[in-house]
Amino acid sequence: MNFSAILLAAGKGTRYKGKKQDALFHGVPLWKYTYNTICKVINKNRIVVVGKDIAGGNSRTGSVFNGLKAIPSDTDRVIILEAARPMVTDTQLLQLLNDNHPSISFVRPLVNTVIFRNGNYINRNDLFELLTPQAFDYKLLFKAYSSGLFTDMTDDTIIMSKFFNIKPFFIETGNNLYKVTYPGDLDIIESIYKQLNERKGVES
Secondary structure, X not given: OOEEEEXXXXXXXXXXXXXXXXXXXXXXXXXXXXXXXXXXXXXXXXXXXXXXXXXXXXOHHHHHHHHHXXXXXXXXXXXXXXXXXXXXXXXXXXXXXXXXXXXXXXXXXXXXXXXXXXXXXXXXXXXXXXXXXXXXEHHHHHHHHHOOOXXXXXXXXXHHHHHHXXXXXXXXXXXXXXXXXXOOHHHHHHHHHHHHHHHHXXXX
16 A cells, blocks of 8 residues: 655644744754654655645645645555644554554543533543544545535544544544643653653663
8 A cells, every 4th residue: 555644734833822843842843753753654755744845725624635635646545644743653653554444543532521611511431532643545535625615624534524424443542642732732742752762761
């Protein structure tokens, strides 16, 4: 199979109050951490960094579509990643790429109580938090995007579900896919970074 990857690094970083993808972490831009990990499992000429290699769109959806149009057309399976989750591992990427489900996502159980704005509560045990990276059948996802029905979606499994009624396959994972959203989140990423490096030291 031909694997390709789209790395989203074109966000405005409104809540971060700056372009978080370019924030330096140990002297390296956040997006580079994700990019370097992708390069361990996918050839560089099949990776597109939206916001660096090509322009981003007016929304996340627009950026993903730009990426889908830019990767090689012979792609069988595409993985979509965010620069704001820099601690993804090559093992996790291989989990997604080597799976045959047409729509697959990492998830985490919710830890906080969830409530609707009207005051109604939700049982958090019935819910997952969807995380990236995610992987898809490229031709199906491209067809859904090309329909023009989707312009501002927060997640790509939603598009597969709405257009094809294909529900995502879930893989529960650890806390290393934490997303940098606010400036203080870099402290959390630092903790995860240390954990991953300590684990590598033990394994070696």
